[in-house]
Amino acid sequence: MAFDVDLFVIGGGSGGVRAARMAASTGARVALAEESRMGGTCVIRGCVPKKLMVFASQFSEVHETSLRYGWTFGEGTFDWRSFRGHLHAELDRLEGIYRKLLDGAGVRIHDARATVEDPHTVRLSTGEAVTAAHILIATGGRPNRPEIPCAGMAMVSDDVFLMEELPKTILIVGGGYIACEMAGILNGLGVQVTQIYRGAQILRGFDEEARGLVAESMREKGIDLHTGTDVKMMGPPETDFDMPAGEPLVMQDEVRRRGPVKVKTTLGGEKVYDAVLFATGRDPNSAGLGLEALGLELGRGGHIPVDEYSQTKVPSIYAIGDVTGRPALTPVAIRDAMAFARTVFEGQPTPVDHAMIPSAIFTQPEYGAVGLTEEQARHQEPIEVYATSFRPMRTAFAGRPDRVLMKLIVSQATRRVLGCHIVAPEAGEMIQLAGVALKMGATKEDFDRTVAVHPTMAEEIVTLRTPVRRG
Incomplete structure (x- = not known):
């Protein structure tokens, strides 16, 4: 059977766009449908605007801190409308980049809602039907709203x-x-x-x-x-x-x-x-896609069940990212997309790898984590815990009570570092590099052999010598 395209991607977020571009780079004919704005949750409603708001919110402490360092500035006020204007201009710019990347790769864009009509047909809200050898669902998630009056x-x-x-x-x-x-x-x-x-x-x-x-x-x-x-x-x-x-x-x-x-x-x-x-959780965007009519039963919470190659029980239909119930992180969706493209369009069967995923929570201070928590590790095997909490130099000098935490969880048997947890300003930047070490299987002694960078907060990660507890 001749199909209109080799791949039809439903969803224009980070995962869907990456999969479409990679597939198109192999010479495949690719189409993509997005019912909202290109860029998905991360670019338009999540990571990017959230991080810019984090930056904006941190300036409120500049005046208080600067006084201790000998500087004098006006108290200052925050203009939400001004910031909001700059924010949306930046999101428009990023959305434009996503569209140019797809267009440059030769991907046909449909600004419409798409549903699955049969294993090889996608129906658009415009009424158009497109047949495809493969269909990839990358529709992400949406915020949950409790079912209570008002x-x-x-x-x-x-x-x-x-x-x-x-x-x-x-x-x-x-x-x-x-x-x-x-x-x-x-x-x-x-x-x-x-x-x-x-x-x-x-x-x-x-x-x-x-x-x-x-x-x-x-x-x-x-x-x-x-x-x-x-x-x-x-x-x-x-x-x-x-x-x-x-x-x-x-x-x-x-x-x-x-x-x-x-x-x-x-x-x-x-x-x-x-x-x-x-802010009570997120649900997968799987409702109304037509999957149940194909015999594809959704999992708990509406997630689309897939195997290690992102393939559903319907051989021609795949799914990646948040809609699958995998870790709801943009880099995970992108990795899923890359593995899918290599498997289906490059002839290199590539299972997804979700082990030792670093993550950061942009609280204030930030919290970066990779690997097991102390509780998870203790349940798994005998461990040693190395940890320290202290007031960082920058804010201690300014008389602020801020504290940071550096923590390593180590296997007693293998000496491998099973988990690293950092609560500190810029913890996200630090945990990215710690994630490389843990992914490589670094031991506590590997950390010990690493010379510290002084004076930094991060140096405490390689100077922890005595476990604070075992279990």
Whole structure:
């Protein structure tokens, strides 16, 4: 059978674009459909605008710190509208680059929603049908919004970058990396931030000691952080949460009104906030793609099940990135895309490799991690833990209470470093290099043989000599 294209990619995010370009470079005929903006979550609604907001928020501490170093600057004010204009201009520029890269590779772009009609046919929202030898789903994920009355009054992470004005007060619901990053950002921009999380500690799944220091630092910076609580009810400021049972709330679920929101928590407290942000996880963008009609059952939470080569149970259909339930990180989606292209279009079967993935949470201070947490490693085998926490020179001199953490988890049997955790300014930059060492199988003695760079925070990683605990 003759197909219109060799590959049809659904999704124009980092993974989809990389796969399309790599496939096209082999001479394959490639088409790609994106219903929103080219660049996907990372470029338009995630990593890039988030990191730029982190940078903006950190300038709020410059005045206080500079005084101790002998400089005098004006107090300064933050202009959200000015920053927002520059931010969106930059996102427009990056989207343009993505389009040029695809166009330059010869990829045909469809600005439309695409669904799968059969194993070799994609139906576009324009009505056009395109046949393909292979179909790749790279639709990513979307923010989760809890199913409670009036939840539509709250923002999700996508909405933060579109705000017309900064709220004076905000309630952030959630304890994951997005919630904690946004809490730090908005706090740094002058917003009075309250954050609540239903669990016992923020950043579930990360190292206990590291997440504890992040939480402590957030509170020291003025974030009103509460764990063990969640939103019970919410509505417009005039809502009476004590109304008789069975009476509807003032505003229905489907109505989305921005403005002050009254919130009642599971601990019984009631308060009105200028804005509420739900950062309660992300769901895969798999709904409505037509996969179930092909006999392709979705996994827990809507993830598309794939094998180590990103192939689904339908041989002609593949999926990569967040929609598969793999680690929801842009570099993972890109690696998945590269492995897919090599497997299908370069004749080099390449399984994806998700071992020892470094990651960074852009809280303030940042948290970088690679490998196992202390708790995971202790459950696996006998370990030694090397750790130190101290006040870094730069902020200690300025009289600030900031603390950093450097931590290595080591196998007693093999001496391999199983995990590295850093809570410090620029931890993301440091953990990238530590990730190389751990991926290569470095031992504690390899770290010990490395000469320190002095004076730096990172030198503590190679000067830790005595374990603080074993187990």
